[in-house]
Amino acid sequence: xxxxxxxxxxxxxxxxxxxxxxxxxxxxxxxxxxxxxxxxxxxxxxxxxxxxxxxxxxxxxxxxxxxxxxxxxxxxxxxxxxxxxxxxxxxxxxxxxxxxxxxxxxxxxxxxxxxxxxxxxxxxxxxxxxxxxxxxxxxxxxxxxxxxxxxxxxxxxxxxxxxxxxxxxxxxxxxxxxxxxxxxxxxxxxxxxxxxxxxxxxxxxxxxxxxxxxxxxxxxxxxxxxxxxxxxxxxxxxxxxxxxxxxxxxxxxxxxxxxxxxxxxxxxxxxxxxxxxxxxxxxxxxxxxxxxxxxxxxxxxxxxxxxxxxxxxxxxxxxxxxxxxxxxxxxxxxxxxxxxxxxxxxxxxxxxxxxxxxxxxxxxxxxxxxxxxxxxxxxxxxxxxxxxxxxxxxxxxxxx
Numbered sequence: 001x002x003x004x005x006x007x008x009x010x011x012x013x014x015x016x017x018x019x020x021x022x023x024x025x026x027x028x029x030x031x032x033x034x035x036x037x038x039x040x041x042x043x044x045x046x047x048x049x050x051x052x053x054x055x056x057x058x059x060x061x062x063x064x065x066x067x068x069x070x071x072x073x074x075x076x077x078x079x080x081x082x083x084x085x086x087x088x089x090x091x092x093x094x095x096x097x098x099x100x101x102x103x104x105x106x107x108x109x110x111x112x113x114x115x116x117x118x119x120x121x122x123x124x125x126x127x128x129x130x131x132x133x134x135x136x137x138x139x140x141x142x143x144x145x146x147x148x149x150x151x152x153x154x155x156x157x158x159x160x161x162x163x164x165x166x167x168x169x170x171x172x173x174x175x176x177x178x179x180x181x182x183x184x185x186x187x188x189x190x191x192x193x194x195x196x197x198x199x200x201x202x203x204x205x206x207x208x209x210x211x212x213x214x215x216x217x218x219x220x221x222x223x224x225x226x227x228x229x230x231x232x233x234x235x236x237x238x239x240x241x242x243x244x245x246x247x248x249x250x251x252x253x254x255x256x257x258x259x260x261x262x263x264x265x266x267x268x269x270x271x272x273x274x275x276x277x278x279x280x281x282x283x284x285x286x287x288x289x290x291x292x293x294x295x296x297x298x299x300x301x302x303x304x305x306x307x308x309x310x311x312x313x314x315x316x317x318x319x320x321x322x323x324x325x326x327x328x329x330x331x332x333x334x335x336x337x338x339x340x341x342x343x344x345x346x347x348x349x350x351x352x353x354x355x356x357x358x359x360x361x362x363x364x365x366x367x368x369x370x371x372x373x374x375x376x377x378x379x380x381x382x383x384x385x386x387x388x389x390x391x392x393x394x395x396x397x398x399x400x
């Protein structure tokens with residue numbers, strides 16, 4: 001049974017496609033957020049800057065990670081040798097490509113990189129104990145990921161405790177940590193909620209007995225995700241409730257409002273039984289709808305802020321597309337990107353950083369398109385080499 005679960009997690013092409021989509025939206029967002037290749041000077045850049053869900057994509061990565069770990073070790077018996085093997089597998093999966101990304105950040109970066117910072121990155125304490133290197137800002141999430149891997153060992157040992165109970169406890173602790181001023185601790189705990197929900201889906205929800213791949217309002221759901229993200233609905237509701245929060249954190253308290261839509265999309269892709277699925281679906285649509293309704297009720301001009309305008313547009317498109325169903329297998333079209341998504345995630349930023357400094361040819365749409373094409377090609381080629389060639393060599397060395 002364990003082998004079957006492992007194979008299913010490994011070869012779930014829909015999930016691989018979701019992983020690929022999340023990696024692509026992070027790359028896309030960084031292109032405009034950091035103004036690489038003068039992206040903000042191209043026509044309609046205001047629209048392109050809004051058309052992504054990068055921060056939510058990282059939260060989906062956490063759910064995916066918890067889910068895959070849960071599937072893989074669902075029926076594994078806890079023991080010291082099993083923990084050693086688990087640790088070696090996680091090391092082989094993360095560290096070789098991660099270390100390569102650090103070296104690329106050092107070689108391609110133009111800022112000072114202290115010895116303490118380098119050692120901190122080697123031991124996955126960036127953003128927690130040392131500042132994340134500016135030439136590869138995405139590495140902060142890897143320190144969170146490693147902590148969740150360590151948390152799993154404890155959960156694995158005491159498997160009788162429900163992961164959702166742990167998630168709820170950590171979420172409450174995150175609120176106390178934030179009130180006490182431990183912002184990074186709070187951010188880490190909010191992220192753990194998403195990771196543990198993924199683990200809970202794997203352990204506590206059975207696959208549906210529905211034959212075939214099924215159809216869903218996939219496009220509508222994705223636009224609801226875009227609407228919620230563009231509106232930043234979590235911050236709106238916390239402000240409405242007069243709950244203090246810090247939106248500058250990597251994972252602020254307001255991100256918990258993304259949990260319903262993230263879980264809903266994840267459930268329909270993995271085809272898991274959940275008796276409150278329709279209620280969860282309703283919540284996903286209600287969150288941005290009430291947000292916009294209240295803005296209108298209090299006579300705010302929707303055109304006043306771009307986030308309000310585009311959030312309204314995305315919600316309108318979600319409602320229109322609600323009547324169009326698409327095969328869930330559409331995600332499989334990005335499954336190959338998903339197979340190399342980890343390398344894409346950790347390598348794309350230092351490559352863009354280097355090209356932006358040393359290879360940028362000037363302003364204009366044509367030069368932007370050409371430089372972006374070079375960046376995409378380099379990122380995909382290097383990611384393929386690291387994921388499909390380099391990492392298997394490391395695995396063979398560790399597990400021969």
